[in-house]
Amino acid sequence: MGISEEIRNKFKGLTSEERSRPATLLKRVQAEYGYVPEDALEVIAGLTGLPLSQIKGVATFYASFSLRPRGTHVIQICQGTACHVKGAKRLKERLESLLNTETGQTTEDGIITLEEVRCIGCCNRAPVVVVDGRTKGRINIRELEPLIRDLRD
Amino acid sequence: MAKTISIDMREFEFDAGETVLSVAKRNGIFIPTLCYHEALKPYGACRLCLVEVLEGDKPGLHASCLLSAKQGLVVLTVSDLVLKVRGVLIQLLLKRYPKEKSLMDIAKACGIEDSISTLTGEHQEKACLLCGRCVRACEEMGRSVIGFVSRGSERAVDAPIGSHKECLGCRACENVCPTGVVRFSLHDGVIKNDLWDITVDMAVCPICGRSFATVPLIDKVKTELEALSEAISMCPACRRAELLKRICV
Ligand code: FES
Numbered sequence: 001m002g003i004s005e006e007i008r009n010k011f012k013g014l015t016s017e018e019r020s021r022p023a024t025l026l027k028r029v030q031a032e033y034g035y036v037p038e039d040a041l042e043v044i045a046g047l048t049g050l051p052l053s054q055i056k057g058v059a060t061f062y063a064s065f066s067l068r069p070r071g072t073h074v075i076q077i078c079q080g081t082a083c084h085v086k087g088a089k090r091l092k093e094r095l096e097s098l099l100n101t102e103t104g105q106t107t108e109d110g111i112i113t114l115e116e117v118r119c120i121g122c123c124n125r126a127p128v129v130v131v132d133g134r135t136k137g138r139i140n141i142r143e144l145e146p147l148i149r150d151l152r153d
Numbered sequence: 154m155a156k157t158i159s160i161d162m163r164e165f166e167f168d169a170g171e172t173v174l175s176v177a178k179r180n181g182i183f184i185p186t187l188c189y190h191e192a193l194k195p196y197g198a199c200r201l202c203l204v205e206v207l208e209g210d211k212p213g214l215h216a217s218c219l220l221s222a223k224q225g226l227v228v229l230t231v232s233d234l235v236l237k238v239r240g241v242l243i244q245l246l247l248k249r250y251p252k253e254k255s256l257m258d259i260a261k262a263c264g265i266e267d268s269i270s271t272l273t274g275e276h277q278e279k280a281c282l283l284c285g286r287c288v289r290a291c292e293e294m295g296r297s298v299i300g301f302v303s304r305g306s307e308r309a310v311d312a313p314i315g316s317h318k319e320c321l322g323c324r325a326c327e328n329v330c331p332t333g334v335v336r337f338s339l340h341d342g343v344i345k346n347d348l349w350d351i352t353v354d355m356a357v358c359p360i361c362g363r364s365f366a367t368v369p370l371i372d373k374v375k376t377e378l379e380a381l382s383e384a385i386s387m388c389p390a391c392r393r394a395e396l397l398k399r400i401c402v
């Protein structure tokens with residue numbers, strides 16, 4: 001079974017209305033594979049009847065979709081305005097050095113992916129990191145090391 | 154009685170569905186534009202075409218490329234507010250794309266080149282200003298091969314690999330680009346666009362062997378204009394000769 005066929009199968013069980021919404025389909029693919037393979041974009045373009053360029057536009061607009069495979073765990077560090085004011089840049093640099101990887105990349109052991117996001121909508125808790133979809137606010141730079149250790153265990 | 158709007162204290166007639174920008178242009182009143190192109194639907198992204206509405210449904214600043222002319226509308230194209238906001242917009246654009254020629258031309262046309270001469274930066278030739286003209290041209294006239302990707306400072310115009318084969322090579326995108334960053338060049342039997350890495354095959358005239366249009370473009374015309382079908386694969390000169398022959402027999 002080809003990958004396109006396999007992806008199409010993942011959409012079985014969706015209503016025809018759901019199947020016409022690119023973001024719904026992208027979300028399903030992201031949940032199933034942990035990223036959105038290039039082929040999925042074409043499958044979704046075919047199903048929704050929208051141009052591939054627009055599907056790619058949606059897929060690259062939202063930080064919750066990734067076009068590259070991610071590690072087992074994903075740390076997203078907010079670099080929005082409020083978090084920036086609260087020192088998010090230093091946190092990011094610290095994470096990069098702790099993980100020995102650049103933002104947007106996955107650690108060599110394939111376990112942790114570090115990404116940056118722009119304002120996730122809880123600025124009152126700045127600076128914010130999102131670990132595997134869970135938001136952690138008012139992060140202190142000293143909390144980063146134990147956080148990573150926990151993920152690795 | 155014909156309907157009129159007032160632009161800069163003068164009354165002008167307008168046609169149904171016309172925008173303020175179009176009335177102004179038609180009457181020789183200058184309003185700077187960037188994302189607007191007469192062949193495309195207005196988009197309202199750059200805001201350089203701002204005018205100040207004094208009397209109308211919503212007084213304040215409006216993008217004239219989107220503002221419909223309505224009986225009794227009173228607008229100014231050069232009020233203090235317009236000049237101030239427009240000046241900032243041009244400066245912001247120039248800050249990001251230093252010395253980009255199309256922007257410098259706009260600044261000159263607006264008479265603000267002095268205030269921008271202090272802006273420094275690397276001379277960057279032919280930048281993409283994200284005006285979206287090419288994206289809209291491709292959507293309206295081509296096949297939506299290109300689109301915006303990412304957002305914020307990463308935003309760009311790109312063509313997903315899978316859509317390259319859809320490109321007609323019509324070059325509408327190149328035609329509407331204000332900076333010239335979108336370009337196709339002719340190589341051995343193909344045209345190439347380096348920005349998006351798209352290559353389209355050129356067709357060859359079956360009579361004289363001249364290469365004159367792309368294969369997918371000819372295919373498209375063929376399917377849409379059946380009567381012309383075989384003659385369309387010939388270059389314009391041979392096509393004329395062929396059609397003339399047909400008429401004369
Ligand atoms: S800026 Fe980080 S949550 Fe808003």
Ligand code: FES
Nearest residue numbers: 197199200202218
């Ligand atoms: S020309 Fe009207 S907003 Fe760009």
